[in-house]
Amino acid sequence: MGFERLVRVIQGKQSNYDTDIFTGTIAETAKITGKAYTGGDDKQSVASRVLADHIRAISFTIADGQLPSNTGAGYVIRRILRRAVRYYYSYLDYKQPLLFQLLPLLAKQFSNVFPELQQQVDFVSKVVKEEEEGFLRTLEKGLKRIDEVIAGAKGSVIDGTTAFELYDTYGFPIDLTRLIAQENKLQVDEPGFEKEMKQQKDRSRAATALDTEDWQVLSDGAGTQFVGYDSLEAGACITKYRKVKAKGKESYQLVLDVTPFYPEGGGQVGDTGELVFEGESIQVIDTKKENDLILHFTEVLPSNPGAPVLAKVDAADRQITA
Numbered sequence: 001m002g003f004e005r006l007v008r009v010i011q012g013k014q015s016n017y018d019t020d021i022f023t024g025t026i027a028e029t030a031k032i033t034g035k036a037y038t039g040g041d042d043k044q045s046v047a048s049r050v051l052a053d054h055i056r057a058i059s060f061t062i063a064d065g066q067l068p069s070n071t072g073a074g075y076v077i078r079r080i081l082r083r084a085v086r087y088y089y090s091y092l093d094y095k096q097p098l099l100f101q102l103l104p105l106l107a108k109q110f111s112n113v114f115p116e117l118q119q120q121v122d123f124v125s126k127v128v129k130e131e132e133e134g135f136l137r138t139l140e141k142g143l144k145r146i147d148e149v150i151a152g153a154k155g156s157v158i159d160g161t162t163a164f165e166l167y168d169t170y171g172f173p174i175d176l177t178r179l180i181a182q183e184n185k186l187q188v189d190e191p192g193f194e195k196e197m198k199q200q201k202d203r204s205r206a207a208t209a210l211d212t213e214d215w216q217v218l219s220d221g222a223g224t225q226f227v228g229y230d231s232l233e234a235g236a237c238i239t240k241y242r243k244v245k246a247k248g249k250e251s252y253q254l255v256l257d258v259t260p261f262y263p264e265g266g267g268q269v270g271d272t273g274e275l276v277f278e279g280e281s282i283q284v285i286d287t288k289k290e291n292d293l294i295l296h297f298t299e300v301l302p303s304n305p306g307a308p309v310l311a312k313v314d315a316a317d318r319q320i321t322a
Contacts, residue, residue: 015039017049025052028105033092047091054084055102062124063117067226068131069289070265079173081128082135086176089139097132100125126229134268135171142170146177150184160192167193168200211245212253218306219257224294228260228271232313238305251285253295254305260313261296263289273313277302284311 004016011019017026018039026048030037037048058081062068068078081099088094103117103125111118149162158181166172178188217240227234236256244253254275261284264270270287275296286297302309 017052022049022052024105024109025055025102028102029088029092029098032098032101033088033094035092035094043091047087050087051084051099051102054080055099055106058084058099058128059103059106059117059124060114062127063114063120067127075173078131079175081131082171082173083176083179085132085135085139086143086180089136090143095136097129097136099132100129103128123229130229138170142166142172145170146172146180150181150186153186156186158186158188160189160194160196163188163190163193164196164200167197213243215240215242216305223292224256225258226260226262226294227258228262228313232260232273232315232318234258234260234311236309236311238302238309241301241305252298252301254298255293255295256309256311259294259296259311261287261294261311262313262318263287263294265289271313272317273311275302276310276312277304277307 004019004021007019007021008014008016013019016022026037029035029048029051035044035048038045058077061073061077066073066077068074068081070078084099088098092098103121107118107121107124117124146166149158149166158177163174163177166177167174174188174190174193178190181188219237219239224239236258239255239257241252241254244251261271261273262268264287271284272286273284275282275284275298280302282298282300282302284296284298288295288297296311
């Protein structure tokens, strides 16, 4: 028997969501949105239950070290979060970030069993809010687009090309498109979607194929500490670098032990800015992620790669592209 069902039996409730595991979060959602929770099957109540469930998965996982991203476990978190955003946007008529407002209550509720969330509540709230803001910027246009698709759907299927457009242009995970399709008694051509996804990946690999030299390691390290949610500047050192060539043009990839530079992902382009070495300034023209490494792209190397560096994100560019 799962934890929620066990609590339901102990507390003598008819639903898991009537237990005190969820009631506090549901009540806070009603307070923030002004939408009453009836406990029934109406869309408002369903949305409140979805938020109460999803915010736990999102916040605990981020506090445990997994940030939202476009790959692997990070994309699972992003998909769950975007599904929750769509529910409060469409069914609670709340058009601004909501999930992050629930974090203080949740952190306090579970402080004795999962103190890591309470200890990192400001950081987790900031991550969640930025994710919400990013998706909200495209959600309205995406919903209008999917309404057009539903109205013009031939038969009972949303074709794979359109499903991929919703993913690629508006940030709709395929499971969100599937959910909206099911609500309108439609299906999604998922094999067609996967075909479009593969073609895009093939095009991307061909366009960005890099001829890379070996890494020049300056110091051992377990990766990069990302501090860009809290600061746009950080003191750092280069741990390794390498020369790369793409389409006949040479550039460099630098890995720092600490960085405020946000790598490309989730519809947000990579940060730009500068690295200042003992008075020598080098421009960072892009930032990407490769496995667990955050790569800072530059056109030149510093004269002394081993010198301390001040990493500075272009704040205006971050604001425009975030």
